[in-house]
Amino acid sequence: MHNFKQLGKNVINIEQKAIADLLQYIDDSFEQACQLMYQCQGRVIVIGMGKSGHIGGKIAATLASTGTPAFFVHPGEASHGDLGMITSDDVVLTISNSGETNEVLAIIPVIKRIGAKLIAMTGNTESTLSQLSDTHVCINVAEEACPLGLAPTSSTTATLVMGDALAVALLNARGFTADDFALSHPGGSLGKRLLLRLSDIMHQGDRLPVVQESALIKDALVEMSLKGLGMTAVVNNENTLVGLFTDGDLRRILDAKIDIHQDNIANVMTKSPCTASDEMLAAQALKIMEDKKINGLIIVNDKNQPVGAMNMHDLLSSGVL
Known part of the structure; x- marks a missing residue:
């Protein structure tokens, strides 16, 4: 018999530790990443491949809805024309747990040539991506919740939480209010809660x-x-x-x-x-x-x-x- 309850608890315990360990990475590099996005005159462009891309899409959406204009660009599509969305006024947030994702690394030279600032979010401070970036936000985790150590679990959770930390820090710095939030959430029950006087x-x-x-x-x-x-x-x-x-x-x-x-x-x-x-x-x-x-x-x-x-x-x- 499989003890599904215990297996589930094990996953949550591992991921809780991964989140707690992130506190050490709220450091000067995190501060610099916030400053780059706060001072950005264009948009924050979030780029990631695979599971990191899925998390990146959510981070971009959270940034956009909390006062930091942002959108997600798939690195594969970026190589086939979507790099035209990026300007020198933008800040590019690249996400890769290994920091060695080929599809992401392939577009870094072009981003550098455009002149956009580059923030890397990886689990490896010595990775190629972190070395090429203007600043690096670490999301290193001790272990994945997957017993095989293969499926991104703890690492994607840590990435999502760090993305929230960036977004909420910026929200507070901008003095973003409930009225501001309502402007981008006019529909449904959330819109009613925010807009109704x-x-x-x-x-x-x-x-x-x-x-x-x-x-x-x-x-x-x-x-x-x-x-x-x-x-x-x-x-x-x-x-x-x-x-x-x-x-x-x-x-x-x-x-x-x-x-x-x-x-x-x-x-x-x-x-x-x-x-x-x-x-x-x-x-x-x-x-x-x-x-x-x-x-x-x-x-x-x-x-x-x-x-x-x-x-x-x-x-x-x-x-x-």
């Missing part, structure tokens, strides 16, 4: 639940029932927000045997409630609500006057949650 989903106008602070509790309950958000804003005569009353508050006052027909809403409301602006991203509002363990938010303008309201159901309906 509270102004797009909030209840406003006649749908906004609001009562005066002089109102009775029963009046607030009527407003909550009519608007269906499980809460109501409480305002003063200047229409400034002074409190919030929710279903949760109602349960608490019923336990306290307060007379909803006689008592004033100002006596039982939550004062200085958490608020948001209509320009806030819906994803940010979700984080606030989760952190504070609340189910709704009142949206206010710069005068602290209610202009909208939303709850978890709105986030769910919009695809953010």
